[in-house]
Each structure stands twice: as C-alpha cells, then as structure tokens.
Amino acid sequence: MDGQATRSPAMTDVARLAGVSHQTVSRVLNDHPNVREQTRLRVRAAIAELGYRPNRAARALVTGRSQLIGIVAQNSTLYGPASLLAAFEQAAAEAGFAVSVGSVGRLDRESIAGAVERHLDQRVAGLVVIAPVKSADDALEGMPAGVPLVTIDGDPERSHTLVTVDQAAGARAATRHLLAAGHRTVWHISGPPDWYDAAWRIEGWLAALREAGAEVPPLVNADWSAASGYDAGRMLARMPEVTAVFAANDHQALGLLRAFSEHGRRVPQDVSVVGFDDVPEAAFFIPPLTTVRPSFSAVARAGLDLLLAQITDPGTPPNRVVIAPVLVERASVAPPG
Amino acid sequence: MDGQATRSPAMTDVARLAGVSHQTVSRVLNDHPNVREQTRLRVRAAIAELGYRPNRAARALVTGRSQLIGIVAQNSTLYGPASLLAAFEQAAAEAGFAVSVGSVGRLDRESIAGAVERHLDQRVAGLVVIAPVKSADDALEGMPAGVPLVTIDGDPERSHTLVTVDQAAGARAATRHLLAAGHRTVWHISGPPDWYDAAWRIEGWLAALREAGAEVPPLVNADWSAASGYDAGRMLARMPEVTAVFAANDHQALGLLRAFSEHGRRVPQDVSVVGFDDVPEAAFFIPPLTTVRPSFSAVARAGLDLLLAQITDPGTPPNRVVIAPVLVERASVAPPG
DNA sequence: GAGGATCTTGTTATCGCTAACAATGGCGGG
DNA sequence: CCCGCCATTGTTAGCGATAACAAGATCCTC
Numbered sequence: 143m144d145g146q147a148t149r150s151p152a153m154t155d156v157a158r159l160a161g162v163s164h165q166t167v168s169r170v171l172n173d174h175p176n177v178r179e180q181t182r183l184r185v186r187a188a189i190a191e192l193g194y195r196p197n198r199a200a201r202a203l204v205t206g207r208s209q210l211i212g213i214v215a216q217n218s219t220l221y222g223p224a225s226l227l228a229a230f231e232q233a234a235a236e237a238g239f240a241v242s243v244g245s246v247g248r249l250d251r252e253s254i255a256g257a258v259e260r261h262l263d264q265r266v267a268g269l270v271v272i273a274p275v276k277s278a279d280d281a282l283e284g285m286p287a288g289v290p291l292v293t294i295d296g297d298p299e300r301s302h303t304l305v306t307v308d309q310a311a312g313a314r315a316a317t318r319h320l321l322a323a324g325h326r327t328v329w330h331i332s333g334p335p336d337w338y339d340a341a342w343r344i345e346g347w348l349a350a351l352r353e354a355g356a357e358v359p360p361l362v363n364a365d366w367s368a369a370s371g372y373d374a375g376r377m378l379a380r381m382p383e384v385t386a387v388f389a390a391n392d393h394q395a396l397g398l399l400r401a402f403s404e405h406g407r408r409v410p411q412d413v414s415v416v417g418f419d420d421v422p423e424a425a426f427f428i429p430p431l432t433t434v435r436p437s438f439s440a441v442a443r444a445g446l447d448l449l450l451a452q453i454t455d456p457g458t459p460p461n462r463v464v465i466a467p468v469l470v471e472r473a474s475v476a477p478p479g
Numbered sequence: 480m481d482g483q484a485t486r487s488p489a490m491t492d493v494a495r496l497a498g499v500s501h502q503t504v505s506r507v508l509n510d511h512p513n514v515r516e517q518t519r520l521r522v523r524a525a526i527a528e529l530g531y532r533p534n535r536a537a538r539a540l541v542t543g544r545s546q547l548i549g550i551v552a553q554n555s556t557l558y559g560p561a562s563l564l565a566a567f568e569q570a571a572a573e574a575g576f577a578v579s580v581g582s583v584g585r586l587d588r589e590s591i592a593g594a595v596e597r598h599l600d601q602r603v604a605g606l607v608v609i610a611p612v613k614s615a616d617d618a619l620e621g622m623p624a625g626v627p628l629v630t631i632d633g634d635p636e637r638s639h640t641l642v643t644v645d646q647a648a649g650a651r652a653a654t655r656h657l658l659a660a661g662h663r664t665v666w667h668i669s670g671p672p673d674w675y676d677a678a679w680r681i682e683g684w685l686a687a688l689r690e691a692g693a694e695v696p697p698l699v700n701a702d703w704s705a706a707s708g709y710d711a712g713r714m715l716a717r718m719p720e721v722t723a724v725f726a727a728n729d730h731q732a733l734g735l736l737r738a739f740s741e742h743g744r745r746v747p748q749d750v751s752v753v754g755f756d757d758v759p760e761a762a763f764f765i766p767p768l769t770t771v772r773p774s775f776s777a778v779a780r781a782g783l784d785l786l787l788a789q790i791t792d793p794g795t796p797p798n799r800v801v802i803a804p805v806l807v808e809r810a811s812v813a814p815p816g
Numbered sequence: 817g818a819g820g821a822t823c824t825t826g827t828t829a830t831c832g833c834t835a836a837c838a839a840t841g842g843c844g845g846g
Numbered sequence: 847c848c849c850g851c852c853a854t855t856g857t858t859a860g861c862g863a864t865a866a867c868a869a870g871a872t873c874c875t876c
Contacts, residue, residue: 149543152862163826168864176823193623195600199545200862202536204831210579224561231582240601242547243580245568264535264577286530368763397763426705426734428765489832500856505834513853537832541861 151192160188171196202265211239211449212261215272216249220366221392221421222339222438223272226294229442230270237450242266249274254281262289268449270294275336290452292445295339298462303452305445305463309339312434312467313346316388316416318354319432319469323414324477325386327356331374331398333390334365343390343418359384366390368397375401378413385413385478392417392424395431399474403428410476420470430472440465488529497525508533539602548576548786549598552609553586557703558729558758559676559775560609563631566779567607574787579603586611591618599626605786607631612673627789629782632676635799640789642782642800646676649771649804650683653725653753655691656769656806660751661814662723664693668711668735670727671702680727680755696721703727705734712738715750722750722815729754729761732768736811740765747813757807767809777802 157164162181169177170185177185188194202208211234215227227243234241242264244257254273258281261269268290273279279297292303320328330347333340344361351358362378364370371394378384379402389395395417399409407413409429417424420435444463452458494501499518506514507522514522525531539545548571552564564580571578579601581594591610595618598606605627610616616634629640657665667684670677681698688695699715701707708731715721716739726732732754736746744750746766754761757772781800789795 154862164863165827165865166825169825172864176825178824181824197540197862198601199536199539200831201864202831203534203540203833203862204864206831208536224565228561228582231580232584235581235597240579240597242577243568244572244578245565247569260572260577263532368760372763393760393763396760400763400765400767403765423705423730423733423760426709426730426737428737428740430737491832501832502834502857503855506855509834513855515854518854534832537861538834539861540832540863541834543861 151194152197153194156185156188156192156194159192160184208265208267209239210242210264210266211446212242212244212258212264212266212269213272214244214246214254214257214261214269216246221419222436225438226272226442229439230446232439233442233446237446239267249278251277251281254278255284258282258285262286268292268453270445270449271296273297274339276338277336288456290449290456292449292452294441294445297338301460303448303461305441305448305465307339307436307441308464308466309342310346310349312418312436312469313343313388314350315346315467315469316418316432316434317347317350319471320386320388320414320416320475321350321354321356323386323475325414326478327351327359328386328388329359329362329378329384331362331364331371331387331389331394333394335363340390347388364390364394366393368393371395371397372401374398376405378402379405379407386415386475387413388416388418390418392419392421392427392431392433395424395433395474396427399427399429399431410474414475414478416475424470425472427474429474432472432475433470434467435470436467437465488531489534490531493522493525493529493531496529497521545602545604546576547579547601547603548783549579549581549595549601549603549606550609551581551583551591551594551598551606553583558756559773562775563609563779566776567783569776570779570783574783576604586615588614588618591615592621595619595622599623605629605790607782607786608633610634611676613675614673625793627786627793629786629789631778631782634675638797640785640798642778642785642802644676644773644778645801645803646679647683647686649755649773649806650680650725651687652683652804652806653755653769653771654684654687656808657723657725657751657753657812658687658691658693660723660812662751663815664688664696665723665725666696666699666715666721668699668701668708668724668726668731670731672700677727684725701727701731703730705730708732708734709738711735713742715739716742716744723752723812724750725753725755727755729756729758729764729768729770732761732770732811733764736764736766736768747811751812751815753812761807762809764811766811769809769812770807771804772807773804774802 153164153167156167167185170182213230215223231241244260246253246257270292272294274295279300295306296304317328332344362374364374375398389398395415402409402413409415417431417433420433424431424433448461490501490504493504504522507519550567552560568578581597583590583594607629609631611632616637632643633641654665669681699711701711712735726735732752739746739750746752754768754770757770761768761770785798
C-alpha cells in the first residue's frame with residue numbers, strides 16, 4: 143500500500159475510518175444541525191487523521207456553485223488598479239471566495255471580452271471588472287445576463303451595478319484648494335481621454351473654475367505617465383502666467399515637478415501643484431505633493447458587498463455606490479507670487 | 480420553455496442537437512483524431528448554436544486536473560511583487576491556465592500557510608510563492624510533497640525549485656559604477672533585514688567594496704519605503720564625507736533625494752545616488768535616477784516554465800534559474816567634489 | 817403505553833464530464 | 847471471399863460530492 147502512489151482521500155475513506163456513511167461526513171462538513179456530537183467528533187478525527195480535504199470540483203459539480211469570483215483588470219502597475227486588485231483579493235478571501243484574476247494587456251474590447259470569456263468558462267459565481275474606459279464597458283454588453291457583475295469606475299449610464307470614486311468631487315476639491323490659495327486660475331493636465339476617470343476629473347476641474355468665475359485655460363492632454371507629465375511641464379514652465387496646476391495623477395505631477403525644477407521654476411513659490419491618487423511616495427516628492435486620496439479599500443469592500451448581494455439573491459436590482467475621496471494637503475501649494 | 484429558467488446546456492444537449500453521442504462531442508472538444516470531418520463540423524455548429532461551454536468542474540472531477548495555478552503574494556503595492564504578479568497572470572493565461580491569487584497582508588508564517596492552504600483546498604495544479612523572506616519559506620516546509628512549487632526570490636538553501644533575480648550582481652554593478660565614477664567609498668541604505676533581496680543587495684555592495692579595497696562604511700538600516708529613505712537621508716546629509724549612496728530600492732532613493740534637497744546637498748554634484756528596481760517614475764526623479772533594472776517578465780516566464788515542467792512531469796528535479804539585472808544609467812551619478 | 821413527531825443515520829440518484837471498452841462498417845491481403 | 851485491421855461511433859462506468867428520500871431510534875404527549 144505505502145509503495146503505491148496513494149490518491150488523496152475522498153469522503154468515503156473518511157466515512158469508512160469513522161464508521162459512518164459518506165453522507166454523515168458531508169453533514170459534518172457542512173455543519174448540518176442533526177448530527178450527534180459524538181459522531182461529529184469521530185468524523186472530525188478521521189478527517190484530521192487522513193488529512194482529508196473536500197474536492198471543490200465535485201462540490202461545484204453537484205451544487206452548481208463555484209465559490210469563485212473573477213476579476214478583470216489591466217495588467218499594469220498603475221497605482222490605482224493595482225491597489226484595487228489587492229484590496230479585492232483581501233475582501234473576497236475574508237468572505238470565503240477564491241479569486242481568479244484575468245489580467246489584460248490593454249483595455250480594448252477584444253482583450254476584455256477574452257478575459258471575461260475565460261472567466262465564464264470557469265463558471266465564476268460573479269465578476270468584477272475594473273473598466274474605466276468605454277471600450278471595456280462595451281465589451282460587457284454582450285455578456286450573458288444572469289452573471290452577477292460589478293464594474294469599477296465604469297460608465298454610470300450603463301445599467302449594471304457600479305462602484306466609482308467620485309472623481310469629479312476630488313478634482314473640484316483640488317481646484318478649489320488652489321483657487322482658495324489665491325491663484326487666478328488653475329491649469330489641468332488630463333489623463334488619456336478615453337478614461338472615464340480622466341473625463342470626470344476634467345469635469346470637476348471645470349466646475350470649480352466656473353463656480354469661482356475663473357478663466358478656463360486650455361486643457362493640456364497627457365496620459366497617466368510621469369513622462370507625459372514631464373512633457374507637459376516643459377511647456378508650462380515657459381509660461382509665466384501659469385501659477386497653479388492640477389495634474390490628473392501623482393505620476394504626472396512627479397514629471398511636472400521635475401520639468402519645473404529644470405526650468406528654475408520653484409514649487410510652490412512660483413507654481414503650485416496638486417496631484418491625484420496619493421501614491422505612498424507622494425509625501426516624498428520635491429516638494430511633498432498635495433494630492434487627492436481615494437480609498438481603494440473602501441471601493442473594494444463596497445464592490446464585493448454588492449457582488450455578494452447579487453450572488454446570494456439574483457433578483458437584486460442594479461445598484462450604485464460612490465466613494466468620496468479626500469484632499470491631502472502637503473507642501474506643493476502656496477499663494478502666487 | 481422559454482419561460483423557464485433554463486440551465487446552461489450540457490454536453491448531452493449538444494449531442495442531441497448534433498445527432499451524435501455525448502462522447503463524440505467530448506472527442507471534438509478534446510481534438511481527438513478519429514472523428515469524421517463532417518461530424519466534427521456538425522458538433523461545432525451545435526456547440527455554437529447552443530452557446531455551450533464545457534463545465535470545468537466536471538472535467539476536473541473526472542480527470543483530476545484543475546488547470547489552475549495558485550499564486551501567493553504579498554498584498555502590497557510594492558513595485559516588485561506587483562509587477563511580478565501581473566507578469567505571471569499574463570504568462571499563465573497564455574499557457575491556458577487560470578490563475579488564482581491568494582494575497583496575504585503580511586509575510587509571516589501563518590499568513591503564508593493560510594494562503595497556501597486555501598489554494599490546496601482548490602486543488603491547484605501548481606503553486607507559485609513569492610517568498611522573499613525566511614518566514615515565508617518556513618511556511619512552505621509543512622507543505623505536502625507532490626504539489627508542484629516554484630518560489631520567487633526565496634532561499635537558495637531550500638531544495639525546491641526557485642527563480643531569483645541576481646540581487647548581489649545588481650548591487651555589485653551599482654556599487655562598482657559609483658566607485659568607477661571616482662568615489663572613495665559607497666554608503667548603502669538597506670532593505671528590511673529579513674528580506675533575502677535586502678541581504679543579497681548588502682552582500683553585493685560589500686563584495687564590490689572589498690574588491691576595490693574601499694573602506695566599508697556602516698550600514699544604514701531602513702525598510703523599502705520612501706519614508707525610511709528620507710529618514711536615512713536626513714542623517715547622511717549632515718555628513719560631508721558621504722559622496723555616494725546606493726539605496727536598496729528606488730522609493731528609498733526618492734526619499735533620499737528629497738532629504739538631500741532639503742539640506743542643500745545637490746545630486747549629483749555633491750552626492751551621487753543609485754537605486755534598485757527601475758520603477759517607471761525613476762526617470763523623472765530630481766535628478767533622474769541611475770538604478771538597477773530586474774526583468775520581472777523574465778522572472779515570471781522562467782517561473783511559469785519551471786512550474787509547467789513540474790506539472791507535466793512530476794519527476795522533474797528541483798531546478799534553479801537566476802535572472803541577471805542590468806544597470807540603467809541616468810543623471811544621479813557624477814564624480815565627487 | 818400507543819402514536820406521532822423529531823433526531824439521527826443510511827441509501828440511492830445525480831451533477832457533466834472522460835476513460836475504457838464494445839460495436840459497427842469499410843477496406844485490403846491472402 | 848473471408849478475415850483482420852482500422853476508422854468511427856456508441857455504451858457504460860465511474861470521478862466525489864450533495865440532495866432527496868427512507869428508515870430506525872428516541873422522545874414526548876395524552
């Protein structure tokens with residue numbers, strides 16, 4: 143016997159050892175009330191002795207439930223998505239769900255659709271899609287109904303359940319903060335135009351300027367990278383009238399700071415800068431960056447709660463949760479001149 | 480019929496529609512050679528018409544193979560682990576494996592052991608553990624033999640398969656580079672002492688100093704954070720004899736740069752700095768940071784290859800792959816004085 | 817103390833698939 | 847023309863769990 147490659151023990155093995163039927167073992171495993179205490183202990187002992195662990199595949203087959211949640215995210219080290227992913231795994235693990243990750247190289251329709259397909263193949267109980275761009279949302283159109291779905295930072299026009307960070311509010315707070323410091327107006331370096339996050343940050347920025355009756359300077363387009371922030375900064379640094387800039391994320395702000403530094407424009411004495419995300423390093427930029435902090439863990443918790451609600455009760459209507467970000471004040475903002 | 484909640488189609492449904500037995504459908508699905516072309520097409524058509532997708536649980540149950548790979552990583556936005564995770568998912572997806580992630584809050588023994596347990600419960604075909612500290616390796620001791628396992632940046636003394644970045648070589652290159660620029664010696668800010676990565680970087684630093692016959696200054700302890708780099712920098716900035724510093728990672732280096740900037744010590748004119756990791760932002764630090772770049776995608780590819788080899792042939796002996804990092808020269812290094 | 821409710825346990829069927837074997841029909845060789 | 851081989855397809859038996867039902871044992875009530 144010992145010489146053989148022993149297959150891992152099944153429920154019947156436990157049953158035999160404990161002197162009960164396999165069904166009783168199943169009952170013990172699932173905490174059914176009607177099992178005598180003594181029997182329960184015998185079964186538990188047998189389980190421990192054999193090192194038995196239930197076969198999820200068999201259980202999934204008969205119950206039709208997989209206890210698996212799929213997450214689709216962009217394969218990137220962008221701070222926001224990466225944090226979200228980690229927070230989600232944590233929250234799901236606590237709820238007894240396993241998390242399967244489908245990471246995509248780009249957020250185009252095909253990539254997202256492919257990742258979703260792979261998850262459906264696995265019969266996930268629910269799906270979380272971090273879908274901050276239109277093409278991602280589009281890819282979800284064709285999804286079979288009935289699969290619980292939560293999107294993060296997706297399009298609020300869509301009908302499915304959604305968790306978003308209130309980007310516009312964050313952007314408005316950032317812009318107001320700069321105006322309150324005495325700046326006549328605030329320039330904005332935006333994220334890639336197809337990202338909703340970027341669009342809402344623009345919207346919040348515009349709203350704050352209009353509320354204050356400030357002149358609206360031309361929008362500076364960029365992507366999320368430090369490189370694009372640097373490029374934008376090299377241009378802005380030549381324009382003396384630019385005294386306050388709101389960057390769409392902290393990495394851009396970093397590039398911006400360097401461009402200003404190279405051109406001899408001091409931050410915050412000559413130019414004030416505010417970022418978005420509050421990456422852990424933001425406090426150590428030169429100077430420390432005032433920025434907007436969204437709570438990724440709050441997003442993840444809310445998202446998972448909504449998803450579990452849908453899984454438990456498929457009738458749950460689409461829902462919407464908005465997480466408010468907070469402004470973190472550091473040294474990169476000062477009055478003009 | 481349409482009024483009923485229709486359960487998703489099974490193989491027999493496809494078989495009925497195509498006018499064959501379910502076994503023939505199975506053969507088509509698994510690309511068995513002995514199926515008439517015409518039959519194959521009929522089955523394919525039926526599959527498409529019903530939108531049939533095979534039930535992984537049923538397949539896993541009968542074959543005993545799960546096509547699932549588990550990854551255990553720290554739940555953090557540390558750049559290294561996050562990049563590795565993304566790279567792994569990508570590589571595994573290409574090989575037709577799903578990836579289940581178990582993220583842990585801390586890298587202590589219990590957390591790791593728990594995450595491993597959860598994966599074993601899921602009957603993963605193989606396990607990748609990013610285990611850069613001793614406690615993580617320890618947690619793997621008790622693992623049942625026979626589960627394919629690859630650790631990343633783990634302890635080379637252990638007997639299991641391992642992929643590591645050659646931290647020592649990277650550290651030596653960084654230190655040599657500073658010495659070659661004319662510095663009499665190089666100070667080092669280290670990572671947390673229980674991380675192997677940190678230990679090897681210290682080792683490489685020491686080796687380079689000794690090779691060159693340079694004096695070995697006291698080691699400055701820190702963790703991976705920008706904050707700890709900043710603290711270390713505030714101390715080093717007061718010491719005029721410090722002209723070259725090798726930081727254990729880029730975030731520390733960022734904190735260092737800010738501390739030097741605050742104390743009026745210019746980089747690179749007064750002090751040269753080299754980091755480790757090459758985070759995307761490193762090129763936009765003030766000044767742009769010379770650093771060491773490990774290839775995370777190479778690590779992930781190598782790790783997955785080794786894992787798949789073990790999965791396919793359980794007899795595969797433990798193996799070891801070392802990935803060499805490269806020095807990326809930017810503007811943070813100059814001759815002294 | 818009889819009868820029914822309740823607790824406890826066991827028996828059987830079933831989930832959807834693959835593996836093993838059986839059955840059929842066409843083909844070529846002797 | 848018979849036999850055996852191969853290509854093709856079907857039949858049957860599980861994989862390891864849960865669900866549904868059945869059946870003793872125990873308990874309570876009147």
